[in-house]
């Protein structure tokens with residue numbers, strides 16, 4: 001298992017695992033199973049240029065350098081994959097290339113002329129970073145596939161798609177304040193600590209450091225910031241959760257995340273569970289659905305997703321109660337509705353691209369006919385499909401076996417455990 005994002009290192013795995021050698025938005029330090037493997041990998045392959053976060057405020061030529069680093073990282077991952085591929089006779093091997101994801105988030109405005117921040121001169125300076133990264137990935141795959149055994153089943157999976165990041169996430173705090181469901185902190189609230197202000201003042205200096213140094217120091221910087229500061233991003237701090245009926249939870253810009261200040265659950269809850277909660281959610285959903293982009297008048301919110309109706313499970317109470325799915329077809333600099341009037345504000349977040357629900361998968365291998373599968377499968381279906389092919393029990397899964405793959409493959413080659 002090589003670099004599967006957000007997958008913590010397993011214990012006692014019958015195999016090897018690299019956790020976050022080069023994963024987008026790594027949450028931990030690089031570690032391996034068995035633990036001693038980490039030193040060997042670092043010695044032979046060094047470090048990925050973007051281990052912690054690739055978020056940064058880049059301009060033209062910075063994007064060109066960013067793409068060059070991602071392309072170099074793809075080359076290292078190819079070398080690393082080949083190294084472990086040749087090392088044993090694996091039943092299963094997974095490698096995740098996260099570089100296309102990084103390029104999509106950071107560089108979308110350079111590729112998309114409809115993006116409000118698109119600037120052809122900057123695009124020319126940057127030199128098509130997304131195209132270069134996709135080509136490098138394609139090249140790496142093209143060289144890795146012939147190295148596999150002839151009867152290997154290959155699954156190539158892009159877990160989700162990418163597109164322009166629009167939406168009004170950057171204005172959602174102002175919307176809640178104008179709707180009267182959130183309240184600002186009292187003027188007497190404690191000002192940021194001296195240390196936190198010093199860290200803020202150092203930000204321009206941080207920008208002057210070379211990108212490679214920034215990448216190496218980024219994890220320590222984030223930790224320091226978390227210790228010193230309020231963990232919430234700046235635009236969440238305009239709301240005082242204790243005085244509000246609901247408040248924002250940090251989430252990726254594809255979906256705004258709102259948690260209701262529920263009595264009995266939150267420390268200073270204001271909304272009663274049951275009928276009050278239901279009424280509040282229904283009202284907020286209507287008011288959010290009324291938001292439109294100015295001047296086009298096009299709806300800004302595709303739908304509001306209720307967590308309790310979407311994500312079952314014992315830990316689901318810890319998630320936000322409502323997710324605001326933005327309409328990513330509309331670039332936004334001003335929004336409005338009858339209730340909130342108008343609110344203007346440019347989105348300066350460095351991520352100009354964001355996720356789309358539709359991904360991509362390609363399967364090739366023995367017994368699989370050429371052609372399209374003709375239906376969409378869920379991301380949840382891959383685990384049970386792989387488990388079926390390996391004859392491994394996978395209890396408590398919500399996904400379904402992709403029969404078009406398993407039936408074709410098992411008809412020509414028996415499951416791993418039954419090989420003679």
Ligand SMILES: [Zn+2]
Pocket residue numbers: 024025050053054055101102103
């Ligand atoms: Zn990234």
Ligand SMILES: [Zn+2]
Pocket residue numbers: 101105355
């Ligand atoms: Zn992402």
